Amino acid sequence: MQYRFSDSIAGMKPSAIREILKAPADSETISFAAGNPSPESFPVEQLARLSADIFAHQSTLALQYGATDGYPPLRAAIAKWQKERWQIGKTADEGYDFNDTTLIVSGGTQGIELCCRVLCNPGEAVICEDPSFIGALNAFRAAGMRTLGVPMNDEGIDVDALEQTIKANPDAHLLYVIPTFQNPMGISWSVETRKAVYALAKKYGLIILEDNPYGETRFAGQELPTLKSMDEDGVVVYCSTLSKVLSAGMRVGFVVAPEQIASKMVIVKQTEDVHTNLFFQILCHRYITECDLYAHIDKIKDIYRRKCNLMLDCLAKELPEQITYTKPEGGLFIWCTLPDSVDGMEFVRACKAKKLLVVPGATFNCDQDAPSQGFRLNFSTPSDAQIVEGCARLGAVAKEFLSK
């Protein structure tokens, strides 16, 4: 049987990378390829206790259909939290005409995808950091968009290159960015870059889609302002998630967006999943309002600080100096860059042969055919022993390639 698929889906390339990462089940393989939060970061006992109480006292509500825009008490609690924590959300009460609204979505990715479907027509360009989050890039591609990459520098996205790209692509309406602990690179934009990008978006009439899934995981350095906190004009849609602080498997994220945009996102969300799992929305509300979220987040930071430092120490010991890498202050990832003499994909295949999985940088390219000298390491999921042994394997592969 030959099926005719939609143009946007037929155009999505089967991923050579997925094949590389599909390691046979093998207890000796170590994976630095995941994007998972540490299992130690889930507050299991408290969630279990609250869950039992929801079954006992709120089951009729929790098991029935709910509102598409989210469980109202959770929306209110998150709006309050984000306002206090990140200076996010400007409302009509404060004299703003765009009236920011908080929606619950089924993970941050859904917020990204809904925003694109609401604002962009198939065939248009979405401008992204290059490299960027594969989930977002694929959401744009599945919606029929062209993904245009802007290179990164030490300050974040290259502001001059961004302006060139905007000028050259007047059909671009959306700029997708991860300014803090960027995925896959792990770096954060400087304050100057943040201000300059906001000004450019305003100047050229682009909507900024700011993705901040890792903001709460800062374990070193100074806090940086979100782009959304600078939003005096209603041009920023902000997406985040509880995946990295409570549970990834529950699929609860949120969006703060101008009401006009948010209300359109609700229409599309209703056609996707009607609403987010209501039991877990209630569970999140009760956790946020009854438990000490920040005491819990401090524990997560301690775990990630230790794991990141362990991996950085191991890399310093194992890698030849021709391979450079980022030193993150939060998030889940370290980004390594190979010298030009080494083929990135061959390097990743050689790691796999040594039973170490890393994600090849080409995965994250806006141009699916472009090569990459980078690869991504995750430090949150592997155990300490796996970090040590995995880095040793990485070092062995590196020495092979660089002594060639």
Place this chain on the structure above:
Amino acid sequence: MQYRFSDSIAGMKPSAIREILKAPADSETISFAAGNPSPESFPVEQLARLSADIFAHQSTLALQYGATDGYPPLRAAIAKWQKERWQIGKTADEGYDFNDTTLIVSGGTQGIELCCRVLCNPGEAVICEDPSFIGALNAFRAAGMRTLGVPMNDEGIDVDALEQTIKANPDAHLLYVIPTFQNPMGISWSVETRKAVYALAKKYGLIILEDNPYGETRFAGQELPTLKSMDEDGVVVYCSTLSKVLSAGMRVGFVVAPEQIASKMVIVKQTEDVHTNLFFQILCHRYITECDLYAHIDKIKDIYRRKCNLMLDCLAKELPEQITYTKPEGGLFIWCTLPDSVDGMEFVRACKAKKLLVVPGATFNCDQDAPSQGFRLNFSTPSDAQIVEGCARLGAVAKEFLSK
């Protein structure tokens, strides 16, 4: 601030109907407008017990990211169940080349929406029953499709009119149908109509998207075969859900589709919500494999049989004979048809003025501008006392209109 929205979203009309249904919170208002399963139909005690056990023994798995196509044990359990129950799912092992695959989705609507996005290009036609499920129609519209309606008769979809519509619209690739306990009409297609529609789809190269959310709720009459059970050619995508038998708020549904189509649906699902809430997937798996699902379903049938019969008795007593209505053998809905002399929307507004909410038939029309003589009643959500009193209010409105 003026935003530019995508063409497909900007083209979705704001619903006059939603305004009608947005009744102010008022304890005297009775709603027959919901599409909710009865809260009595959720097996709360067993779900609570299994949930506690998952927190105690499977929390690391349940709270972490999972596979996009679903929790493998749940996929296997549902595949086995659907095969035994509905003769659904033909595999390569049985000599079929299309190899049906079971996916977990976040409610049946997501399966419908993914299927459309995978198979259809924006601007093309999707052929539907007229009237049809508003959630599916809006999913097609949000994806940029034209929704083409085929009228219904006593045997289900009008087969001759369907063939005319197919011939007149060669760009249509997808035929969306709810052959059993159709939403909104509550009727089921005859076996002859089922066979004829399958034959037409095969003849003209259409994929049938069969939606069967209510199949398990049959409380009267004889079982009817699913279209998917007739599928020898890999032309049927089957969507269903656990919303009507375990919990609607958990958002767990499933799809059985030829592997080639299923694998593309997984790619799009990954860009929407990455995967369905994993905790509840595990909970569903444990319920299905450890509890007596059919004993539970029998209880639901008893509830719905009683409530449906109560509403039918009240309608017989209260409504003048110029208003006709369907007599369902399952599902959640009764469909009433007004004589041509009555304006459907005015009638629904008059009901609201009497504090009774019903859904105007125009809501479910494929053509958003077409009028309707129908309205939909739900018997699963209101209490018995509300059914009696609501039907009395309906009768009072009917007498007003028909004595005019």
